[in-house]
Amino acid sequence: MEYPSKLLEEVIDQIAQLPGIGKRTALRLALYLLNQPEEQSETLAGALLKFRKEIKKCKICHTISDKEVCDICNDPARDHSLVCVVEDVRDVMAIENTGEYKGVYHVLGGVISPIEGVSPSDLTISSLLNRIEEKNIREIILALSATIDGDTTNFYLYKKMQQLVQPPAISTIARGIAVGEELEYTDEITLARSIHNRIPFDKAIKQNK
């Protein structure tokens, strides 16, 4: 496509680098901004920059936060011996929305995926193992997506945790979630129930066979 303006072409190229946004959508967004007050573009650009520069990850659970230690890890009312292992911050938000979980989290940053080139060292697994050894963790709830990569990661984590001097109890959230479905799109009731009905990992392995 030929553009009547270099500035337009540049902004379209930049917007179209975002996932799921093609050049036509990028053009539509650029023309929309052009019809809005200049302040809207300024606020948007400012929010993007500020977010990218100032956002932190909690040094305990690795979730996105404005602080060194997130509000959940800082909350004395929560059970810090119960850790729910999730893929990313969207899963934390989804579980928090159920209002039924009183433990804390550990954000892995994804799942092990040979196809996408994600190896255990790309995730916060060693941080999790250290945390279990140092912080007297009673139970680990594995709450990864019910996909093949999620299952692979569950097994990897299970084996690693079993090798610890004092392995924690290990559970997985109940499979009320259909296999192949992603955690963040599950409704709150199913998700809450799947946390209540978590089952020992040993038992889960047998059910999979």
Add this chain to the structure above:
Amino acid sequence: MEYPSKLLEEVIDQIAQLPGIGKRTALRLALYLLNQPEEQSETLAGALLKFRKEIKKCKICHTISDKEVCDICNDPARDHSLVCVVEDVRDVMAIENTGEYKGVYHVLGGVISPIEGVSPSDLTISSLLNRIEEKNIREIILALSATIDGDTTNFYLYKKMQQLVQPPAISTIARGIAVGEELEYTDEITLARSIHNRIPFDKAIKQNK
């Protein structure tokens, strides 16, 4: 939805103001940017600001341009007595892509729409009428979308131009385009043919009955 971070919430609120982008997509885009190098967010924010601040509209045809007068209006090889009236810059780009049109354009900035509150004074109609009177325009091609609002605007323009001292010839692009379909999504061959086969507006009125 509760967010674990004010910065995240702010950037999501800003992104979700864009048309067709909800909060969940905004969250996905924000997390994507977080996983990319900081430079990508800087370049994106910079391009947005630069585009919004420095982009101009051609003072003759009102299309988006980097200059006071756009490349098309500045091109001596084009027929400046033949003016194609379109809604916005996307339509200019679509017609330019056919490579078959050698006249110039006039970008209305939309169509008259009582429902959306767009009145004739919101469009560049008076600029078009001045242009016809001052610049010795031989023919006007009406190339608005084949929608009710597009038709209304066609009639309005037709009447206004008929009231001029020296009315130009007025044609509309041929309706190879299905009624209700938007101009920018039409394939190039249909679009080029519809320009070749344009018909006098008087004739078009009769066909509509």
